[in-house]
Amino acid sequence: MLGPKLCRVFAAVCLSLLASVPTQAQDSLTFDIPAGPLSVSVPAFEVLTKIKVDVPREIDLSGIATAGVTGRHTLEDALAILLKGTGLAARRIAPGVYALGLPAQTVRVEVFSSAPYAAGSTSAATKTATPVMDVPQTVTVIPRALLNDQGAQSIADAVRNAPGVTISQGEGNRDQIVLRGISTNSDFFVNGIRDDQERFRDLYNVESVDVVQGPAAVLFGRGGAGGLVNLSTWRPDRASRSSAALEIGSSSHKRATTQLAVPFGARGVLGVSAMGEDSDGFRQGFFLRRYGINPTAGLELGKHSRLVVGIEHMRDHRLADRGIPSRDGRPVEIDRAQLFGSPTQNDARSGVDSVTTSIEHTFGNGTLVRNVFLAGRYDKSYQNVYPGSAVNTRDTLALSAYNHDIDRTNVFSQSDIVAHTKTGGLRHTILAGLEAGRQYQDEFRRTAANLVDVPLSDPVRDADFAAAPVTVDRRARADVLALYLHDQVQIAPHWKAAAGARLDRFGVQVDSRLGSGSRLERTDIAVSPRAGVIFQPSRAVSIYASYASTFLPSGQTLGLATNTAELTPENAKNYEVGAKLDVVSRRLQLAAAAFRLDRNNVKNVDPTDPTKLVLTGQQRAEGVSLSIAGDFRRLRVSAAYAHQRARIVKDIAAAPAGRAVGLVPNDRLSLWATSDVTNRVGLGGGVISQGASRTSFTNQVTLPAYTRTDALVYYRLGRHRLSLNVENLFDARYYPTANGDNNISPGAPRSLLLSLRTVF
Numbered sequence: 001m002l003g004p005k006l007c008r009v010f011a012a013v014c015l016s017l018l019a020s021v022p023t024q025a026q027d028s029l030t031f032d033i034p035a036g037p038l039s040v041s042v043p044a045f046e047v048l049t050k051i052k053v054d055v056p057r058e059i060d061l062s063g064i065a066t067a068g069v070t071g072r073h074t075l076e077d078a079l080a081i082l083l084k085g086t087g088l089a090a091r092r093i094a095p096g097v098y099a100l101g102l103p104a105q106t107v108r109v110e111v112f113s114s115a116p117y118a119a120g121s122t123s124a125a126t127k128t129a130t131p132v133m134d135v136p137q138t139v140t141v142i143p144r145a146l147l148n149d150q151g152a153q154s155i156a157d158a159v160r161n162a163p164g165v166t167i168s169q170g171e172g173n174r175d176q177i178v179l180r181g182i183s184t185n186s187d188f189f190v191n192g193i194r195d196d197q198e199r200f201r202d203l204y205n206v207e208s209v210d211v212v213q214g215p216a217a218v219l220f221g222r223g224g225a226g227g228l229v230n231l232s233t234w235r236p237d238r239a240s241r242s243s244a245a246l247e248i249g250s251s252s253h254k255r256a257t258t259q260l261a262v263p264f265g266a267r268g269v270l271g272v273s274a275m276g277e278d279s280d281g282f283r284q285g286f287f288l289r290r291y292g293i294n295p296t297a298g299l300e301l302g303k304h305s306r307l308v309v310g311i312e313h314m315r316d317h318r319l320a321d322r323g324i325p326s327r328d329g330r331p332v333e334i335d336r337a338q339l340f341g342s343p344t345q346n347d348a349r350s351g352v353d354s355v356t357t358s359i360e361h362t363f364g365n366g367t368l369v370r371n372v373f374l375a376g377r378y379d380k381s382y383q384n385v386y387p388g389s390a391v392n393t394r395d396t397l398a399l400s401a402y403n404h405d406i407d408r409t410n411v412f413s414q415s416d417i418v419a420h421t422k423t424g425g426l427r428h429t430i431l432a433g434l435e436a437g438r439q440y441q442d443e444f445r446r447t448a449a450n451l452v453d454v455p456l457s458d459p460v461r462d463a464d465f466a467a468a469p470v471t472v473d474r475r476a477r478a479d480v481l482a483l484y485l486h487d488q489v490q491i492a493p494h495w496k497a498a499a500g501a502r503l504d505r506f507g508v509q510v511d512s513r514l515g516s517g518s519r520l521e522r523t524d525i526a527v528s529p530r531a532g533v534i535f536q537p538s539r540a541v542s543i544y545a546s547y548a549s550t551f552l553p554s555g556q557t558l559g560l561a562t563n564t565a566e567l568t569p570e571n572a573k574n575y576e577v578g579a580k581l582d583v584v585s586r587r588l589q590l591a592a593a594a595f596r597l598d599r600n601n602v603k604n605v606d607p608t609d610p611t612k613l614v615l616t617g618q619q620r621a622e623g624v625s626l627s628i629a630g631d632f633r634r635l636r637v638s639a640a641y642a643h644q645r646a647r648i649v650k651d652i653a654a655a656p657a658g659r660a661v662g663l664v665p666n667d668r669l670s671l672w673a674t675s676d677v678t679n680r681v682g683l684g685g686g687v688i689s690q691g692a693s694r695t696s697f698t699n700q701v702t703l704p705a706y707t708r709t710d711a712l713v714y715y716r717l718g719r720h721r722l723s724l725n726v727e728n729l730f731d732a733r734y735y736p737t738a739n740g741d742n743n744i745s746p747g748a749p750r751s752l753l754l755s756l757r758t759v760f
Contacts, residue, residue, distance in 0.1 A: 028074045033082065034427045034490055035068040037061060037129040040366035040420045041082055042100075049075050053090065054099040059237065064088070065121030065129040067539060085120045085586050117146050117636045118589045118629035124210030124230045126486065126498070127192055127219050128418050128431055133580050134488065136498055136532025136544035138163070138213040138227075138593045138625060146638055147203060149674050149684055149712060151247075151725040151753045153255075155188075155201050155209070159229065160670050160688055162211040163625035164642025166663050169739035172321045173348040173382045174198040179213055179226030180597045181621030181646030181661045182572070186557055187228040189220060191356070194437070196223075196557075197378040197408040199350040200316055201231065204257050204275035205294040208232045213625070214574035214597065217528035217550035218500045219484055221435065224550050225572035225599055226621075235296060235308060236261040236271035243759045250751035252280040267300035282336070282748050283321055284460075285343030290316040292352075305361040312354050312376075320348040322386030325397050325742040326701045331735050332391050332456070336746035340459040341385035341399065348382040368418040378408040385463045387742045388450055390701075395456045397742075401448035401463030402471075408558075412437040412480075427490040431500070437480035441558045445472035473513040476558040481505045486530075496534040498546075503527050508555030520560040524569050526551040542580040549573045552599075563613045570601045570615065588630040597621045602652040617652030619661060621645070634676040641669045648697070655697035663737060665691035665705070674712065684712035685729075695738040706734030708747065719760060725753040 033044050038061035042053050055061060069081040079090050079098065090098040119141035121131050132139065140162040152158050155175045159165045168183050170176030176185040186196035195201075203209070213227040220228060240261035247255040255277040262270045276291040292314030299307045324340055325332055339346075354376030362368050381404070388400030416433040446468035451461050486500030507523035532546030550572050554564040578593030602617030623644025630637045646661035672686030689707040709730055714723040727748065734747040 028072055029078070030072045031069045031078050033068045033070070034420075034429075035066060035131050035134055036420060036429055038064045038066050038082075038086060038088075039362055039368070041066050041068065043364070043366055045069075045079065045082060049078075051075060051079075052097045053079075054097060059088070059100060059239065065131045067131055067133070087120075116631040117143060117638045118587070118631050119143060119208070120586075122210060123192070124232075125212050125216060125219075126431070126488065127416065127433070128429060128488075130429075130488065132589065132591075133536070133542040133582055134496060134498075134534065136534050136546040136578075137216075137548070137576065138578065138591065138595070140211040140213075140627060140640065142209040142211070142638075144207050145636075146672065147206075147209070148757070149636075149723075150672060150686070150710070151712075151723075151727070151755065153203055155203075155229065158203065158209040159211055161638055161640055161672070162213070163627050163640035164213070164623065164644055164668055165211060166665065166668065166690070166693070167737045168663055169323065169737045169743060169745050170198075171382075171384070171739050172323070172386075172743070172745075173200075173350075173380075173384075175201055177229065178663045179211075179228075180574075180595065180623075180644070181619065181664050182226030182597075182599065183663065184223065184226065187224045187226075189228060189230040191233055191358075191372070192220075192230060193356070193372060193374045193412050193414065194221070194410065195231070197410070198380055198406060199352070199378065200318075202275060202290065202292060202314065202316075203231075204292055205233050205259075205273035205312070206231050207234050214546075214576055214595065215528070215530070215548040215550035215572050217504075218486060218502050218530035218548065219431075219433075221480065221482055221502065221504055221528075222506055222526075222551060222553055222556050222569075225552055225570075226597065233294070233296070233310070234259055234271060234273055235298060236269050237298065238263050238269050240269065240271065241759045243757065245755055245757040247753060247755040249279075249753035251282055251286075252278075253753065254278050265299075269298050271296045271298070281319075282751070283319070283746075284337050284339035285346070286319045286321060286339075288316075288318045290314070290318075301359075301361075304363070306359070308356075308358040310356045312352055312356075314352040316348075316350045318348050319343065320346040320382050320384050320386075321745075322384055322739065322743040323745040325387035325389065325391050326695070326744060327391040329701050330704065331701075331744045331746070334456070336733065336749065338459065340387045340397075341401075342460065342462045345383055345385055345401075345462055345465070348380075350380040351378065353377045366420045369416070370418075371413065371415045373413045375411045376409070378410070380404075380406045380408075383465070385451075385461060387459075390742055391456050394453075396453045397456065397459070399451040399454050399459070399461055399463070401451070401465070402468070403446050403465060404472075405442075405444045407442045409440040410437070411439075429488040431484075431486040433484045435480065435482045435484070437478075439476075439478040439480075439558060441476045441478075443472050443474050443476075443559075445470070447471045470514065474510055475513070476508060476510045476555075476560075478506065478508045478555065478558050494536050496536065497532065498534070499529075499531040501527055501529045504551070506553055506556075508553070508558060508560060510555070510558070510560045520562065520565040522553070522555055522560060522565050524551070524553045526553075526569060540582050540586075544579070545577045547573070547575055563611065564603070567603065567613060567615060568601070570599060570603070572597060572599045574598075584630075584632075587632055589628070591627045592624070594624045595622070598649075602650075604650075604652050613653060616650060617648070618650040619652065620647060620649045621661070621664070635673065636675075637671075637673040639669075639671045641667075643667050652697075655699075659697055659699045660694050662694045662696040663703075665693040667691040672710075680716045682712075682714045682716070684714075686710050690736070695741050695744065698741055701738075701741040701744075703735045703738060703744070706732060706736075706747070708732055708734060720756065720758045723753075723755045723757070725755070727751045727753070 168176035296310035360370035383403035448468040484502035509521040530548040601615035606612040646664040674684035
């Protein structure tokens, strides 16, 4: 026991400390804490107020952004303002000590559709946790809750929620999208690391899909002329719940997914995402067999350091389906299930084996240092027999055929420093980084002879691959070394700016194994800038203007030809103005933008020598985009609309000036809403409406305009949710995409998806 004298001393000290602690009743202070990650704002609040804010280990403040707090407030009011919109709340646990946690009313589990559609912050465009209002660029964050409600399982399903983004068929064996008139199959990233190999990506381990429109090479490097897609994967903490889902549906759809969170030790958590699927499809002979597992371990190394290690193993096997041909400038009239090709020879397989590590440390002044390392091997093999011509007046067509093997190895290391400083009265969030990478690629291709005079009434044929000559046999290596610097700065009470540049050295070397062999190589050094200014007359309004540029080297996809190896990079420049509103007590986000994107120095045929190319072409996309994301008591809504025009301004190798760019409709609308009718029953639905578009630069074939309607009904009981999704409710006949004029994808007929999700 303590002696009486010692007890009196202890009591006196406690009373003295209590007297020195400022409280809401006693004090108010003037605050000047800027927007940014809570990992910086909370320590700043502690220093100013002498209040202790206790943060549980399972809450990672570096990934949560705040709008900051300014002006004179009581301490509790200032803390509430600081946490507004973050999903966190503070409660007083002792004099001068507050603890952060989830407010009681938001404990409902996210898989039950009560999680929000609107995102308060994103790191997709800045590589730092930044309020969406402070990003001077069009960025759409598509959260897990929306993906679950829509039954989305692919990139194509997800990006339909972003304004103006359309899907390219990608030869029926890879993800490919069109962003502001630029088609790309390589501008994909996972947690900010390049993921550019050709494959279909699954969403089983994804928390959000972030779509950045306009060049983002300032932080991400080459390519990305129209924008990029970043997948943020599930990284559990000690507060994470485990979940599982089972699905059955039309066309023998069967799929199971799970996410398990298992704490270990005092500071660690192991998360395992897994998926398995065995499905058929509405197309003749179609099948899909895939599985994946992604264990990820996170470990707190002290209070301010964290290590995350993840491994992914995934396999995908499906029928390679290139769709149907055209006739008289439109998709041919035929049963939408009809296969053109061979159900036994058409085959697409891909695999991923990768390991990723991330280690970061936050210093006492809020400076963050991190390194992300990825090493991955990606193998792909596919074989196509597909429509090689339009259907002629004799009701016949040609079928083309080839097979292609691509093995890719990627190794990337990114090191970043994020510092928050105040100099000359200006507040800065500075990101400085170094990226180094190496990529290897082996390719092998055989091209079979065309099958001619194939009757439209019987277009299923095998090709003679045994006699097919080798047309590609090469090995490529690319080296990436880059430095980048980016600054987000508060330049006046209502004005902010964001500016930066990246210096890239990109070299590629291609060795052909055909004949006597040959080597082509090229190295480019380029600077990619971005600058934007933001006017915020209030916390609810942001008005911005921005400029960004990127470079597109000839070997960006690890391929060179004799007529491209000497060409300097193309470039793309984006000019954008826009406004973002965060209204109705921050429950409704609205964004509008007007843009012009010029792709310059596009390859064109040399008028003096048809065997050579020159950089004289130009492609332009102009338009406006609108988006809405809202979360109310029982209603959640997501909508996106774009009106754009993309055309050739100066002749390019693919088309003369004046022609429209393929797969860019003038108008595209997507709308989705979900409502909790009662505490247990909910309804949802949406529409996708798309104007007519050309299939390619030839402008000879048109995809008709269409509108597709989807619906959802769900029932919740405790930890379980039973959902029924109906896609294409009114069984519309439509053609969502194509790969050229004669590989046109029919849309699926009405289909049902029944799913049961549970948390434990």
